[in-house]
Amino acid sequence: xxxxxxxxxNNKIVKGVVAAALMGGMPLACGMGAASKKxxxxxxxxxLGSYSEYQLAPSLAEAEHCYLAGxxxxxxxxxxxxxDKYDIPKENVYNYENFDAIAKNSDIDIVxxxxxxxxxxxxxxxxxKAGKHVVCEKPMAINxxxxxxxxxxxxxxxxxxxxxxxxxxxPYTNELKRFVREKxxxxxxxxxxxxxxxxxxxxxQWRLNxxxxxxxxxxxxxxxxxxxxIYGTGENPISVTAQEYSTRPEYFKDTDETIMAQFEFPxxxxxxxxxxxxxxxxxxxxxxxxxxxxxxxxxxxxxxAGETSKGKIExxxxxxQKLQMxxxxxxxxxxxxxxxxxxxxxxxxxxxxxxYTSIAEGGKKVLMDLAPGFGFEG
Ligand code: NAD
Numbered sequence: 336x337x338x339x340x341x342x343x344x345n346n347k348i349v350k351g352v353v354a355a356a357l358m359g360g361m362p363l364a365c366g367m368g369a370a371s372k373k374x375x376x377x378x379x380x381x382x383l384g385s386y387s388e389y390q391l392a393p394s395l396a397e398a399e400h401c402y403l404a405g406x407x408x409x410x411x412x413x414x415x416x417x418x419d420k421y422d423i424p425k426e427n428v429y430n431y432e433n434f435d436a437i438a439k440n441s442d443i444d445i446v447x448x449x450x451x452x453x454x455x456x457x458x459x460x461x462x463x464k465a466g467k468h469v470v471c472e473k474p475m476a477i478n479x480x481x482x483x484x485x486x487x488x489x490x491x492x493x494x495x496x497x498x499x500x501x502x503x504x505x506p507y508t509n510e511l512k513r514f515v516r517e518k519x520x521x522x523x524x525x526x527x528x529x530x531x532x533x534x535x536x537x538x539x540q541w542r543l544n545x546x547x548x549x550x551x552x553x554x555x556x557x558x559x560x561x562x563x564x565i566y567g568t569g570e571n572p573i574s575v576t577a578q579e580y581s582t583r584p585e586y587f588k589d590t591d592e593t594i595m596a597q598f599e600f601p602x603x604x605x606x607x608x609x610x611x612x613x614x615x616x617x618x619x620x621x622x623x624x625x626x627x628x629x630x631x632x633x634x635x636x637x638x639x640a641g642e643t644s645k646g647k648i649e650x651x652x653x654x655x656q657k658l659q660m661x662x663x664x665x666x667x668x669x670x671x672x673x674x675x676x677x678x679x680x681x682x683x684x685x686x687x688x689x690x691y692t693s694i695a696e697g698g699k700k701v702l703m704d705l706a707p708g709f710g711f712e713g
Pocket of ligand 1: 382383384385386410449500541547
């Protein structure tokens with residue numbers, strides 16, 4: 336297994352930032368002429384659960400540069416329903432066992448892994464070995480070693496790797512990144528990001544089973560809070576201090592319920608994130624030298640809502656997943672920036688592991704050595 340060292344990590348991240356800076360805050364429209372001459376790329380969804388059914392498949396039906404070309408499912412009853420609904424030919428339908436035969440299928444350009452988190456690494460690596468570009472849902476995997484293995488497999492196969500970080504293609508989120516880049520409100524001094532939901536009363540769901548999920552709220556909604564703290568400041572944290580709270584231990588037997596974590600950033604900014612499977616919350620707020628900006632809601636399927644010390648911000652709503660999947664095709668076809676590269680998923684997993692380490696050590700400060708200067712695509 337090839338391990339990514341800090342230098343490789345930094346180089347890849349820096350390239351992403353340079354590409355993003357060249358694009359400025361522009362939507363990925365430049366180069367559209369070239370892209371429009373190319374065919375739509377075919378996605379295959381692996382795992383036909385609720386996210387695939389209610390978000391990704393309808394978004395692919397609306398996408399400009401891609402379409403739903405195939406499915407991979409472990410549930411035979413779903414095959415005909417999906418074939419009929421999305422006009423998918425039988426030869427583009429796979430199960431978990433015969434999945435590797437997808438290598439010979441020229442209709443499928445991109446494999447999108449939408450399975451429980453512990454299955455991400457296996458299917459991303461098998462997809463890369465089949466020569467397909469890969470999109471991996473969040474969290475990238477269940478530990479840093481698996482993230483490294485996914486990145487190495489895609490590098491070895493010469494295929495592109497993107498994370499399912501839909502907000503990286505979302506206009507309100509990109510407006511926050513513009514505020515950071517242009518210092519519209521001066522330097523950020525304090526950022527808070529609170530993302531969670533009440534997970535109800537179904538103890539049998541895979542998200543509460545550590546072997547399948549890798550963790551609880553942190554790997555689920557906590558990823559959005561970590562991401563928001565980073566794109567809201569334009570910096571990676573240099574230290575993490577964290578606490579865990581459990582108010583329903585009889586229900587959250589195997590996974591974390593509520594976590595708070597504090598970050599220090601290289602500029603001197605500080606941050607606080609909160610995530611939970613027991614509390615519904617969904618906002619990000621940055622206090623800056625010359626004002627503030629906030630999204631509330633800041634991470635749901637939209638439309639998001641934004642406000643600043645100078646007034647409201649407003650954008651028309653489009654499906655975030657459509658923007659995300661089209662952006663990834665633009666990355667493949669015309670070299671547009673990869674808005675959510677695998678290294679970003681790896682970085683977030685490193686931060687999650689630091690948070691768990693801090694909690695295990697009684698809230699001790701854990702120092703982080705991530706790419707300095709990593710910025711606006713964060
Ligand atoms: P889900 O429970 O609705 O679907 C899971 C799918 O995996 C089902 O089709 C199920 O049959 C299949 N599966 C295969 N083996 C399984 C097993 N051993 N146990 C349970 N299911 C198994 O989950 P979902 O909400 O669609 O989430 C799938 C992935 O997508 C997760 O990684 C999740 O974090 C991610 N997700 C991302 C977003 C986002 O906004 N980016 C939103 C929802 C989910």
